[in-house]
Amino acid sequence: MPCTTPDGKPTASGRKVILAIKQGKEIPEDISAASGLPLFRVRSGLRELIQAGYVKLEGEKYTLTPKGLEEV
Amino acid sequence: MEETAVSLPRIGDPAPPFEATTTQGKIRLEDFKGSWLILFSHPGDFTPVCTTEFMAFAEIQPELSKRGVELLGLSVDGLASHIAWARNIEEKTGIKIPFPIIADLDRSVSTAYGMIHPGQSKTETVRCVFIIDPNQIIRVILYYPLSLGRNTDEILRIIDALQTADKYSVATPANWRPGEMVIVPAPTTQEEAEKRLKQGYQCIDWYLCKKKL
Known part of the structure; x- marks a missing residue:
């Protein structure tokens, strides 16, 4: 259950992480x-x-890239 | 024949760092910082004693989670074998293996932690348990031979005892269980020893006093 598949796409777990970051969670x-x-x-x-x-990762905060924003 | 001396980790040492391939992706020791960690090895997938142990570890995981403890299994089998075995356990018993399992094919983690005991087996890891605290210090090491399955009730008791000792600066007596009296650290000066018997503890003598939490 990694967060990305072997070809680099987000898994279900990966999408949960991306969604949480989109909701403003940074750490x-x-x-x-x-x-x-x-x-x-x-x-x-x-x-x-x-x-x-x-x-x-910027400093100690995680944010989405344009590619990440496209996912959610 | 050339022999290389390996320094084995001991209680109180920082846990040796690693990055490992697991059934839940690549994981580093540092990913567990801030949580307690039980790192345990087993001799081999699809073997009877290990299967009973995995079921037992899976069954205590909810209790471990309540205590802020994560589980991480390890053997020198490959990832496909781990995945197939975990699926087989679930299919045959209904018990899902919720924790990651390290596929230590190159034996880098098992060597760093001294999990291969050549007197037992030159190729398989023995049944080791490393209990690592949130600061990544090794707090307890248990070794069991290949023929002896571990007691997960004892592992839960160890976690309770360590967390109680840390929280209240006390020690725990033989066979201690949560809710029972704990040991007040022994006095270190003559003056403290004289006071100790008047402090309302349950004492056998000045050096062995218990109290309720």
Whole structure:
């Protein structure tokens, strides 16, 4: 249950993370609470979503890229 | 024959960092920062004792979650084997395996944690349990031989005892269970020892006093 598929598309878990960020959650703890995913899954998922180009990290805050915004 | 000495992690040491392929994606130790973690190894997928253990760990996960504890399994089997085994357990018993399982094919994690004991098996991991606290310090290490399935009730008791000791700065006596009296740390000065018997604790002597929380 990673957050992206082998071809780089968000999985159901990945979409939950993207949706939580779209709702304004910017740090892993808040994204975890909003998405219902365990904190360790959010942290590992954010790395995958950054690598796939859906999320970016600015300072300590996570935001969506244009590609991420298109997903939700 | 050349032998390499491996330094095994001990209680009180920082847990060795890792990034591992698991049934829930690539996970790093640091992803668990802020949570308690039970990292446990098993000898092999599709084996009888391990199957009973996985079912038992899955069954205590709701209780562990209430205590802020995550589970992470490990063996040297591959990812496809882990996935097939977890699916088989669910199909045959109805028990879903909710925690990630590390596929430690290159043995990097099992070597770093000293999970392979050549006297038991040169290829499989023995039944290890590492209890790691939210600061990623190893707090408890348990080793079981291949033939002996673990007692998950004891693992829950250990978590309760560690969290109680941390929260209240106390110790817990033999066979302690939540709700029972705890041990007040022994006095470290003559003056404290003299006072100790007058402090209203249940004491056998100045060095062994218990109190209710």
